[in-house]
Amino acid sequence: MARLIIIEPRSSGCLLIDRARELGHDPVVLTADRDERRVPRERLAAASEVRIVDTNDDATVLDLLKTLHEATPLGAVLPGFEHYVPVAARAAADLGLPGIDPDAAMRLHYKHLMRQAVTDAAVDQPAAVLVTEPNEVEAAVTKVGLPCVVKPVNQSGSLLVRRVDTLDEAVLAVDRIRDPAATYLGRQTLPVALVEEYVRGPEFSVEGYVHDGEAHVLCITEKMLGPEPEFVEAGHVLPADLPAGLAAEVTSYVRRVVAALGLGLGPFHAEVRVADRGPLLMELGARLPGDHIPTLLSLAQGVDMHAITLRAYLGEPVGAATPGVRRQTAGIRYFLRPEIRRFTTMTVDPRLADDPRITEISLLHSPGAEVPDPGSSSGRLGFVVATGATYQETTALLDAVDAAVVFS
Known part of the structure; x- marks a missing residue:
């Protein structure tokens, strides 16, 4: 039995609490319990302890975890949502626990660092330009072409991500990202934006995990998106109805991306579009997939991504490193x-x-x-x-x- 920390669980991360308890562990939840950072009470009921803390204050979180570890040694520190991957990685490193390399965690969270790392590894992806000032928008649009996509570098849930068809629309999209009122989970949206090549083609997500330095793909999921210019996710079906050759190509591509980003432990959820030139990365999160995808994976293939995640972070054997049997x-x-x-x-x-x-x-x-x-x-x-x-x-x-x- 291990005492483990789950920082600000949301979406699929909430079920980590129940699954940890079912596996015989003592889950301790850190949550701000305000704004969007409120964990459903029925989920908190499974926690052995709940600590109310400003989870956006990294220094406070790290100090608290050090104190908790000194009182009763911790077995793992897990991010409950993608915004908390960097602080969980830093805590694990400070406490000598299994975790993601802190530098890799920054690349995995901040989308401009992600794009740069993939470029440095010579892995194909959409062209992207970081815009730090409004007067840089025109040059960025000229470089990637129209239509293009404008997105924040540190948000999630399709927030403020938009396809634009004109320079004026691109300027407006960047202005929205730079607006001080643009917050989520109590976190300020950084006042910089990525202007990216718009990729035509169907979109898929790839669910998997890394163990002992090897990326294992569990499933490819077909994604349905709402009408553009937004990119709101309207649904998912798994396993995707793909030809074997294309599925193998997508799987190989995502493994290269995982290696480029330096993800060495735990789950991942990669989003790719399949263009004429092959699979291209939209983004990759070092976390459980959201939108109930772990539940779908369990229903369709009998795979338990929550258990895989907990065992990986605890440094335990994960089990069979192959996709589940399609039922x-x-x-x-x-x-x-x-x-x-x-x-x-x-x-x-x-x-x-x-x-x-x-x-x-x-x-x-x-x-x-x-x-x-x-x-x-x-x-x-x-x-x-x-x-x-x-x-x-x-x-x-x-x-x-x-x-x-x-x-x-």
């Missing part, structure tokens, strides 16, 4: 209704709601509450999770539920 396909579809900013009820055709292939239909916002801006993942209203014997069966069922759900 079925699984998918999730988010309800995108950008015209709705407030609703009181959600209704679903009972014939669909009672279908045994549907494992969950849930809301993401309370009835009557104002729905956030639809330009990021926060503006999604709810979701459905479903399984099927084939890719086509699963996607057809997700389509049917999405069309049948009514908000009023």
Whole structure:
């Protein structure tokens, strides 16, 4: 049994608490318990201890972890969300625990450092230019061409990521990123932006982990995106319906990216688009995939990414380093209704709601509450999770539920 730290768990990171307890460990949660940094109370109930601390203050977090370690030795420090990968890596290094190299953690979190590391390793990726001042936008757009993508370097959930078709749109997108009010999880968006080549082609995510210096790919997931110019994720289906040759090419490419970034331990979630010239990196997170993808992976292939993550960070044997056996396909579809900013009820055709292939239909916002801006993942209203014997069966069922759900 190990006493382990989970810093600010969100999304899939919340289930690390339950899984750690189920595996016989003592999970201690660090959370600010304010703004968006609130862990659901039903998840916190599984923690052996909860410490309220400003998780955005690295010095305070590191001091607290040193004190906790001196009182009762810790077995691991895990980031509960991608914003906390750097501080978890620094804490692990300071305490002599297994963890990501702190320099690699910076490359894995800050997207401009990620782009530079991949370029230095001579791995193909979209052209990108870092813009630090408004007067640099025109030169950046000229270099990468139009349309292009403007994104912040330290945010998540598609926040402030936008395709632009003109120079004026690019200037406006950079201005939004530089706005002091642009915050998430109580963190200021850095006032710099990446202007990147727009890649045409289908998008996939690659779920895997690194153990003993080797990257293992568990699954390739097909991604569905909402309408551009935003890039809000509308759904996922796994395993993706890909020809074997293309799947092998994507897998090989992602392994090269992982090596270029220096990720030496733990889970990863890589996002790539397949262009005419091959797979190209959108970004890679040293974390569990979000959007219930670990649940889909468990449903479809019997793979437990939460257990893999905990064992990797504890320095324990991870187990079989091969993808799970495909039993079925699984998918999730988010309800995108950008015209709705407030609703009181959600209704679903009972014939669909009672279908045994549907494992969950849930809301993401309370009835009557104002729905956030639809330009990021926060503006999604709810979701459905479903399984099927084939890719086509699963996607057809997700389509049917999405069309049948009514908000009023």
